[in-house]
Structures are given as C-alpha cells and as structure tokens.
Amino acid sequence: MSDKKKKNKKEESKKLSEKDELERMMLISKADEVVGEQLTIDTEGVLQTEDELKQFALGDIDDPERKYDIYYKGISKLLLKHLPEGKDYKKARDYIYEEKNTYLTRGHRIDEKGIRGADSRMGHIEDAEKILELITTWIIKKGSMVDLYSTIRDLNIQLGYGKPSHE
Numbered sequence: 001m002s003d004k005k006k007k008n009k010k011e012e013s014k015k016l017s018e019k020d021e022l023e024r025m026m027l028i029s030k031a032d033e034v035v036g037e038q039l040t041i042d043t044e045g046v047l048q049t050e051d052e053l054k055q056f057a058l059g060d061i062d063d064p065e066r067k068y069d070i071y072y073k074g075i076s077k078l079l080l081k082h083l084p085e086g087k088d089y090k091k092a093r094d095y096i097y098e099e100k101n102t103y104l105t106r107g108h109r110i111d112e113k114g115i116r117g118a119d120s121r122m123g124h125i126e127d128a129e130k131i132l133e134l135i136t137t138w139i140i141k142k143g144s145m146v147d148l149y150s151t152i153r154d155l156n157i158q159l160g161y162g163k164p165s166h167e
Contacts, residue, residue, distance in 0.1 A: 063125065066125060067122075074128075074135075075131055075135060078139065079100075082135075089145075092149075095164070095166070098110065100152055102156050102161055103127060103130075103131055103156055103159075104120035104123040104128060104131060105117075105120050106118075106124070107156070107160070107161035109161070109162065109164070110165075134151055
C-alpha cells in the first residue's frame with residue numbers, strides 16, 4: 001500500500017474517532033441537562049427521552065381504598081369466617097397470622113420483644129392479592145388449617161423470609 005493511501009486511511013479513522021468522540025460528548029452533556037428523564041436510542045438509532053418520574057409514578061400508584069378492601073374485606077374477613085374459633089385454636093390461628101403478616105411485610109418477622117418493624121396492612125397490593133388468592137383457593141378446596149399454614153410458610157421460605165421461630 002502506498003504511503004499516501006495509508007495517510008488517507010489514518011486521517012479518515014482520525015476524523016471518525018473525532019466524530020464518535022463528539023457524539024459521545026453530546027450524549028453525555030444532553031444527559032446532564034435533563035433531570036428525571038432517561039435517554040434512549042430506539043431500533044432506528046433515534047435518540048429519545050423518557051420521563052422516568054412520570055413512568056415510575058403511574059406504574060406504582062398506591063390505592064389506599066383498594067388496599068383496605070383487599071386486607072379487611074378480603075383477607076381478614078375470610079380468615080375470621082373460615083378459621084376455627086375458640087381458645088383451643090388460638091395458637092394455630094396465630095401461627096397462620098404470623099406467616100400471613102410475614103409475607104405481607106416481605107419478610108419482617110416478630111422478634112423476641114414482639115416487634116415486627118413493619119405493618120402488614122400497609123404492604124404492597126400485589127402481595128395482598130397473592131395472599132387473598134391463596135386463601136380463596138384454600139377455602140374452595142376445603143383445605144385444613146395445616147394446608148393453609150404450610151402453603152404460606154413454604155412461600156415465605158421460598159422467598160427467603162426464613163422459617164418461623166417456633167420451628
């Protein structure tokens with residue numbers, strides 16, 4: 001290859017690398033200008049911005065009325081109606097409530113002092129819906145207290161929330 005061709009190739013690659021560098025710097029500077037928005041490049045190579053805050057807010061809207069309905073009118077009402085009453089069954093009910101509350105608080109178990117450190121009524125809606133689904137399935141299948149306890153305990157263990165202290 002002649003020296004002239006080598007020199008031209010070098011100049012072209014230098015121009016390309018300068019162009020790439022300039023493009024990178026423009027992207028970085030544009031990212032600094034925009035707060036709360038994410039730069040994305042679509043499949044056609046077009047630079048776009050996404051409003052992350054709006055997307056985050058709309059994706060995870062907390063609905064207190066729905067949460068109340070699921071917890072009190074769903075979970076609590078069904079458990080009160082379908083778990084056996086009386087002093088003889090209190091300890092068994094408490095075991096089930098402990099597993100339910102551990103799941104709804106995403107792993108917060110009651111400590112030696114009787115403190116959980118989280119409120120199951122204020123947990124995530126999707127977790128409450130899952131527990132409600134487990135309870136309704138348990139009722140439909142006419143399961144025993146052991147079935148319900150085992151199902152929720154196994155789910156807690158599977159999610160890494162640990163075993164209950166009484167085991």
